[in-house]
Amino acid sequence: MPSIISSEYEQQLVVLRDYLMRFARLQLRNEAWAEDAVSETLLAALAKPQAFEARSQLKTWLVGILKHKIIDILRQRQREVVLDEGSDDDSFDPLEHMAFKTDGHFAEKPTEWGNPERDMQSRQFFAVLEACTEKLPPAQGRLFLMREWLELSSEDICKELSLTPTNLYVQLHRARLRLRECLELNWFVTR
Numbered sequence: 001m002p003s004i005i006s007s008e009y010e011q012q013l014v015v016l017r018d019y020l021m022r023f024a025r026l027q028l029r030n031e032a033w034a035e036d037a038v039s040e041t042l043l044a045a046l047a048k049p050q051a052f053e054a055r056s057q058l059k060t061w062l063v064g065i066l067k068h069k070i071i072d073i074l075r076q077r078q079r080e081v082v083l084d085e086g087s088d089d090d091s092f093d094p095l096e097h098m099a100f101k102t103d104g105h106f107a108e109k110p111t112e113w114g115n116p117e118r119d120m121q122s123r124q125f126f127a128v129l130e131a132c133t134e135k136l137p138p139a140q141g142r143l144f145l146m147r148e149w150l151e152l153s154s155e156d157i158c159k160e161l162s163l164t165p166t167n168l169y170v171q172l173h174r175a176r177l178r179l180r181e182c183l184e185l186n187w188f189v190t191r
Contacts, residue, residue, distance in 0.1 A: 009049055012058055013042055019059065020066055022130070027070050027145045029138050033077065037069040044069075067150050074146075074160055125187060132182035140175035147172060 020041060024034035044065050045052065052061050133141055143161075146152045152160070158168055 010046075013045060013062075016059055016062055017042065020062060023063065024066060024070060026130070026134060027142065027149065028073065029142060033073050037066060037073055040069045041066045071150055071152070128183065128187045129179075132179050132186065135182060136175055136178055140171050140178065143168060143171045144175040144179070 017038060020038045021034055024037045025031065028034045028037065041062055045062060052058060133144065136144060143157065146157050146160075147154065154165060154168055157163065158165055163171075
């Protein structure tokens, strides 16, 4: 039986594996789980190459598969997920107090971001965003990625990780503050 998988297709999968591993590690924060998710993603892509209909880039299609694999792993291993609550609890966060006045307004006017829609098309922007996301404390990074990249509902995240909605919103707020600060320093100010 002739192979319907082209050598070029296989080579593209090999090239994209490193990117998929970075994405999975960032979300799962566990090397073995990330390896499992990426392996399952690549096996799915190899098992049904005809499912890739070139309506999007191969990378986008693979990330879509990987998102579902990550969600499956989080659900399967929910009891094994441990959030580092040590420094990310509801207590004092110096970044929050530096960023806002006591009346809740920004302490300093946010940096002008120019044209964010154009930046979203930039590969360099996504490289900076990914680096900033990796710098987040592990618990905040995981929650941010679950909400924004995997597009899980707040209710699902709270259920999966046994969090209160208030704690989730506090953690997401802190993650967004840190991302904003990192992007302003590493992207918007340097352009």
